[in-house]
Each structure stands twice: as C-alpha cells, then as structure tokens.
Amino acid sequence: MTADGPISTSAGHIFNLFREQRVQTRRELIALTGLARSTVTQRVDALLAAGFLREEGVNESAIGRRPKRLVPDYEPKTILAADLGATHGRLAVLDGSGRILAETAVESRIDNGPVEVLGRTVGHWKELLHQADRSAGSVCGLGLGVPGPVDVTTGRLTQPPIMPGWDAYPIRDFLANYFDAAVFVENDANLMALGESLQVYPQLPSLLFVKVATGIGAGLVLDGRIYDGFDGGAGDIGHAKVSAAEGKRCNCGAEGCLAAVSSGAALARQLAAKGHSAGSSRDVVRLVQEGNGDAISATRDAGRVLGEVLATSVSLLNPAALVLGGDMALTYEHFLTGVREVLYSRTQPLAIRRLHVGTSQLGDQAGIVGAAVLVREQVFSAAAVDRALAVAPQVPRQQPARLTAASDT
C-alpha cells in the first residue's frame, strides 16, 4: 500500500493529518512528522491560501499567546448528490462535511435515457442550491448513484441491463456544462454500502449491502472503501443463478436469474398475475404493509431465495455486516426473515457467529449520504488536494534561508 501512495509529506497529506485531527497546530505537525520547519510553513501557507485550512482562535491567556489552531474549512464547500433508481430518485445539496442542506425526492424513470434524466437532475440541483442559498461556484464535487455497473475511472456505465441509452454515455462531459467541479459516478448499491458503512457502522471493517427494489444489486465496502471489482461489476448478484428461477426469463435476457424471482419487479408481476394491483416494488411494499396474504407470502419466499445467494456470498466473504436496503427492506421484517431463515441454515457457524444482519438505518437517504461521503473522501484526499494546489494561484515564495538551529524536529 505504501508503494503507490502520495508522498506522505505533501501538502495534501498534511491536510489529512489536520482532517483526521491527528494534529492541530504547526508545532504539533513538526513534532509528529519530523518535517523541516520551512517545509511546514510552505505547505500550510499553500493550504490556507487555497481555502483548505483556516486559522482559528488565538488563545490570549495570562501566560502568553498560544499557537493558532488550524482546522479544515469544509463549510463553504458544497456537494451535490443524486441517487437515481429505476423509477424514482433522490437529490440533495450538502456542505463539505456531509450535512444535508436541502433535498428532494422525485419520480424519475432511468430508462428515459441520460439526456432527459441528467437534464432534470441539473434542474433539481439548481433549485436546491437556490433553496440552500449556495452558489454553483461553491460546488466542490458531484456524486451520482446509478442502478448499473460503472467504470469509475471514466464515470461511464458499462453495459447496464436496465438503463437503455446509458452505455458508455459521457456523464461527466454533460455535467461539466453546468458545474465546474469533479464528478463521481458510482453504482447505487455501492454508494448505499459506503454511506451505511461510514455513517452507521464505522467500527466494522466490512459491510455487504444488498439493495432490492426494481432489481437486485449489492455493494461491498472493505476498510472504508468501495470495492468495485476489475470492471466495476462487483456486487452484481441479481443475475446469479438459482434453482427457484429455473426456466424463468429475466430482464437481462438470460434465464434462471435471482432477479427473476426475488426482485421487486418480479414480485409485482407475480402479484399482478393473481389480480392484485401491483406495478412496481413500491406497490408490493404497500400490499405487504396492508397485510395482503399473497404479498406477504411471496415476499417471504423471495427472501428465502435471496438467502441462498447470500449464504454463498457470506461464506466467501465472511463480512462483518450484511445490510438489506431498497424498497423491499420496508416490508417490515417479512423479506429479511426469509433471508435469515435460509442464510443461517446454509452457512458454517464461523461465518455468521458475529455477522450483523439488519435493514438499512439510513433508509431512503443511504444513496445520497453515500454519494456525499464518496465526494468528500475523494475531494479531500491527499492526491486531490495536491492536484488542486498545483493549479491554485501561487502563494508567495519562501523567504531566503536564514540562520537557525538545525534540530528543528
């Protein structure tokens, strides 16, 4: 891990020592790192000039002035977040620390294609910025969650099964017309996993998040980072093959997929065929909450089938937490109970003895919270801060060398 990291004495790294509250003053920084005083002065000045740090309260006491504290300056920076599902979305404006300033939920069909969906998203963001009294110029980063596999290096989707028109669409270029800030696109389940892991279970080293709404997707966070896989395809368990789906056609074109029996869309079709009014995963949730016997029974069965795939997943990964989210997590405990039933009967004791199993604590906000966390971690990473400083207006040059004691550690 050390091999490719940024040099750990760069300004960006120093910023992160302040961010993680490992140091609060220049003096503590010198003591902790052994850096030359001149180096510290130069890098801290650059961070102050670029607005990453600000100085706080000179403490004037009877015994003299105490050194000024340096703190990260998040508040003026704005993050835009969007969690776009298959049929509905949620958008928010947050400050740099991740505090939600304004948010809204909208009906939005992802299959309307990128131009319409992104155009509306920009419109909503502008309205929310206005509500939050923030300027477009204050935006430091945009985070976008989508229900498909993403190549995070390009910010483009890769062969998404339920998102016609989005394959390889240049999302960043589209948004660059409206905001001058970095754009991070991620799979929605990955973002939910990140939000849940960092905000709800920061003490746990690994978390597998399973989103069941119109489709089924999973996100994996290991040591506080999204695990994307080699092609951004990690977590794509919706098309794992299960015997209960044998011969059943899935939206992806194949047969036998988990999503063909356990997704909200599959359940809606199944209930509609029995004469119930169900067109979407939300309708299924409504029916379950109304106490509809067919809906409850079908939901429980769907949970059991998902449990088969999760038993194999948990055996393979031995994660610390398994969190269920998306609409189907709102079916009281019916869906989760089906999952547990099969999960516990098909795993070895070691894999589950300390496994936390539950539904999402962040609920509907998991996606936008995760998007904001992702933006924050990226925009304030050592490498990103170093890049930002490289293009920032130059700070005044250092004074010429002067004589002083050498042991400035």
Place this chain on the structure above:
Amino acid sequence: MTADGPISTSAGHIFNLFREQRVQTRRELIALTGLARSTVTQRVDALLAAGFLREEGVNESAIGRRPKRLVPDYEPKTILAADLGATHGRLAVLDGSGRILAETAVESRIDNGPVEVLGRTVGHWKELLHQADRSAGSVCGLGLGVPGPVDVTTGRLTQPPIMPGWDAYPIRDFLANYFDAAVFVENDANLMALGESLQVYPQLPSLLFVKVATGIGAGLVLDGRIYDGFDGGAGDIGHAKVSAAEGKRCNCGAEGCLAAVSSGAALARQLAAKGHSAGSSRDVVRLVQEGNGDAISATRDAGRVLGEVLATSVSLLNPAALVLGGDMALTYEHFLTGVREVLYSRTQPLAIRRLHVGTSQLGDQAGIVGAAVLVREQVFSAAAVDRALAVAPQVPRQQPARLTAASDT
C-alpha cells in the same frame, strides 16, 4: 487508509522507501520527503545499526565522491515456511528476499494433531536449515499454512472442520520454544492466493484462488493483501450448498455441501465405490492421468458443480483472476474445463470479459512461496521495522543542535 497507518516519516516508513526503490541515498530521501536532515540522519543510522539497511559502493570518480547507496539487507535473514495439507506437506528455508534455499515434501496427516505435526515440522526445518547452512538465530520469521480458518491476530485456528485437536491450539507458543522469531499462521488457500498474486500476477489487482485437494477452500487477495474476513473465515466455499449435493452428508456434519461432491475426497469415495483403487485426491489425479473413463467423467462433473459456486463468487467479486490449484488442478484440463463450462454460462458478460481463468503457475510451491511472501511483507512492514527498532540497542544520540541554514530541504 491514512488515518491508522504509521506516521509516514518513521524509520520503518523510510526503510520501505528504500525497499520500494523510490530512493537510494540520504540526499534523495531528503529531496523526496522534505524531512529535516537531522531526522534523516537519526533514522538511517538506526536502520543501519539494526541491520535493515547496509551501505553500498562509494563511487570514486574524477569529479569527486558520489554519495553512498543504501540498500535493504535481506540476504542474511532467513524465512521458514511450511504448507501443511490434509495428508501431505511441503517445507522450505528461504532467504529474506523469498529465494528458496532448501525444501522438502513430506507425508503428513494433519489429523494427527498439533503436537505431532508441529514437532515433525520443527525437525524438518532444522534439517533444512542445516542443508542451507543457516543458523536458527538468523530466522526472522516463520510462515505456516493450514487447511482451516485462522484468526490471524492470535495465530490460532477457529473451529477447523478437518483438523481435530487444532481448535484454538497456541501454535505460536509451541514454535517459540524452538525459534526466536515472529510466527504467521494463515489458511493455506489464502497463502497460495498471495503467492500466485504477488509472484505470478503482480499487475492484477485481485485474485481468487481455489484449492481443491482433499477438501475445497478459496483465498482472496485484493491489492496485494490477503482478505481474511471478519473471523478469518473468508473463502470457505467448500460448504456452500449446491443442489447436486442434496441429501449428501459432508465431513463437516451438514448436508448438501459443495465439498460433498466436488472435493478430491468425495471423488475418491465415488470412484472407490465403483471398484477403482482410490483413497485420496492424489489417487483420483493418477486415475485421470491414466485415462480412466470413470475418473475423467466424475472429475468433469465435479468441476461443473464447483463452477456453479464460482459463478456466484465471480458475479459478486468481479475479480481479475480466478486460479485453480491443489491436486485436482493436475487432472490435465478436465476439472478446469468443467468449471469453465458452467462459469461462462452462468455469469454476465461484464464479470468475465477480462477475467483470467487458469491453473496455478506455482503448482506445489504456491503455499510455501505465499508463506514466505507473507513473512517478508510483515517483517519488513513499516510498523514491524519500527517495533524492531524500539527494542534494538540504542544508537548514539544525536549531536546537540548546531547553527546551519534553515532551508535544509
């Protein structure tokens, strides 16, 4: 990741900058890090005194002396490695860089319990040290692979299904009676994954290794590190449930496990029931290599069933490589062909379009190579070097501060 890492200007971190060949001289170190000259002098002196670095060739040229190069001093350090399988083991003595100096393969039944197995292991190591002309005092670390789940923080096994007597046995305490060096115990498939990943596919970010011998286990390496899981149980796919094993009793006590149909032991039982002379996975391999039709057909079927579990695993993880090892990888391509057949038919294109699928290149040596790599990465990590220096004899104190120019960067 930055939050909990060692302070990146510690002696251990500096050692790793030399180890990764990012710097070669004190001057380059100062230029790269911005550290004060006095700090660099102090830390490099400590590393030289403790034998982590040595100075190399002063280059006397016409235009004057060039600064001495500093290089990691691996050669005098010795690593002991053992890969203990269910029925046979392999042991080796390596130098600190991972070069094999002496090795041997032995018959060794893991179910004879820790006292007998570890006692014999120590005996073999002593013999190999003698062969390699190394002293026990030169041993810097021991790496031990075992066919069960390991709590790597304690170096003890956790409820291993096929290792009676080993549950929670204090392996480190036993070995401390013979060698004064750190002991690292790991699951054997994890070590094979590490060896294959770092020695054969260093350019790939993730690798799933599946060992099929007497039993079935998997190891996962992400970004050059073993992923162990929350309780050391990651990779335990041998007891994933498959429909082909329905009603079949597994060694673990449960029914329907993958290992009950696809392991070498299961194949041997199946072939013995048909009158063939087969008592172990090696016998199955022999029969296949002899062209026995029943053995080939059963092996292919077993590969297909394993392929079901691996299809779900690959969908979940989207790894860069899937490597098959253990005895069953030696059945020419029969086992792997069965795996591929089902794997490719049950995954989405994205998960497999760039997936490397093959058999282990390190073969029988995968385990000991992985053990040596693990020891090397641990013993020479920044944190371990810092710990070693903290207990090393103190180097002479720094000179008192003297006057010099401040901009010593």
